[in-house]
Amino acid sequence: MRAGARGRGGRQVGAGRRRRGNRRLGDYRAVRPDRERPGHRLGHQRGRLSSLPPGRGLLRRDRQLRNPPAKGAAVNVDITDARRSFRKNKAVDGVDLQLGPGVFGLLGPNGAGKTSLLRMLATVLPPSSGEIRLLDRDPRGAAARREIRRRLGYLPQNLGYYPSFTVVEFIEYFALLKEMPSAAVPKAVATAVERVDLGVKAKAKLRTLSGGMLRRVGIAQAIVNDPDLLLLDEPTAGLDPEQRVQFRSLMRSLGERATVIVSTHLVEDVGAACGEVALMSDGKIVFRGTPAELTARGEGHGVGDAPLERGYSAVLSAARLSGAQSGAVSS
């Protein structure tokens, strides 16, 4: 741990900021889902890729994909028939998921519903219907939600940054939002900074950092409280290859104790870091298994340069065909 990562900004984050920050992190009741997308709007924003509309056809709900965690393991995520619509658009359309510790990859094309699912798990987007239990608590209760948020780490797709904050100040700010004991904050911040390999930039202002470095600051704020449930929405976007390799190793080590869910478009990240993977299409989970099982689905008929990409494209094509057929039957 480097001395440079010790915070001087903790005292600068006053109660007023903390109250405001809590609201911005997403109040279940205050969410205006039809108007607003990201949960965080703390400062200047980096652009978001616009989502394409979902493909045609919907698959039937796939209950046999349920695969409970090993007996005796903590069930940190337990969701049954979770749905979230934005007007007529079914962003999440009947998802069942039970997850214990480990690294779980979430794959799927643009608009498949990955971010919406993660936002529900992050308690910033209430489901339209269905049951969600996180860390053995029901997030509909205010006290339970607060406890979940203390033990949660969330890197949204678009995290806003205060440009004039230093790296340490920013991560400290999130540590305080997560209600960590103030005495524990400086060490936790220093550890998080080191884990994302930003020790040399600890005192740098955020406005001076590159996009990839900012993403690493985002990862650091997500892990500062050593969360039991870590949700990462495209964490490796903008990271260089060396940093991506380091990040995968960080995920594997975090996943030994916590439940880590990573939404990504990079199938190599899934192959290298995830014990299990789910593929979403049109709001549904259309595949769940190990990366090796996904690879096997592409043998002989997938499209792509890498074996895992062929598995991905084969499952997706089958799901789209099945969705189109069920759409044709019902119409």
Ligand SMILES: Nc1ncnc2c1ncn2[C@@H]1O[C@H](COP(=O)(O)OP(=O)(O)OP(=O)(O)O)[C@@H](O)[C@H]1O
């Ligand atoms: N706040 C919102 N208001 C209206 N529609 C939304 C909102 N959030 C998501 N959607 C829609 O829900 C669907 C799922 O979007 P979501 O962002 O969850 O997908 P995704 O799989 O994360 O996509 P990407 O890979 O492009 O990030 C899309 O059709 C999207 O346009």
